[in-house]
Amino acid sequence: MSALDSYRFSARNARAGLFNRVLETFVVWNEARLTRRALEQLSDRELNDIGLSRFDIDRIGR
Template sequence: MASIDTHNPLLGPADMAGRIGSVLTAATRVATDWQETRRTHKALSALTDRELDDIGLTRADIARVSRRRW
């Protein structure tokens, strides 16, 4: 009968906690980035075409700028 050794001394409880922490940190970062993108998009969308022109943007630029993709 074959058996699988699932005990790996390199992957102890501390490592598992670190991985969980990393996942939570990444999820928090994604949520924060999404919220900032949404806020920026909303603020730029509230500007008039003239105000956007004053800062060198058009309505077509709003999505790209709010996602920080230059």
């Protein structure tokens, strides 16, 4: 493999790695958003049953 081919392969891997990190960041953010949304639908009593308060919801995933 020539040096040029090796460089192209490395650059392609770097772009794929960056894309994967961006995608993973988005997935984690979206899961936290969906969790917060679901918790916001619970009553104060239900939140208390699982050991959370309304204040705790805002801190999830941040």
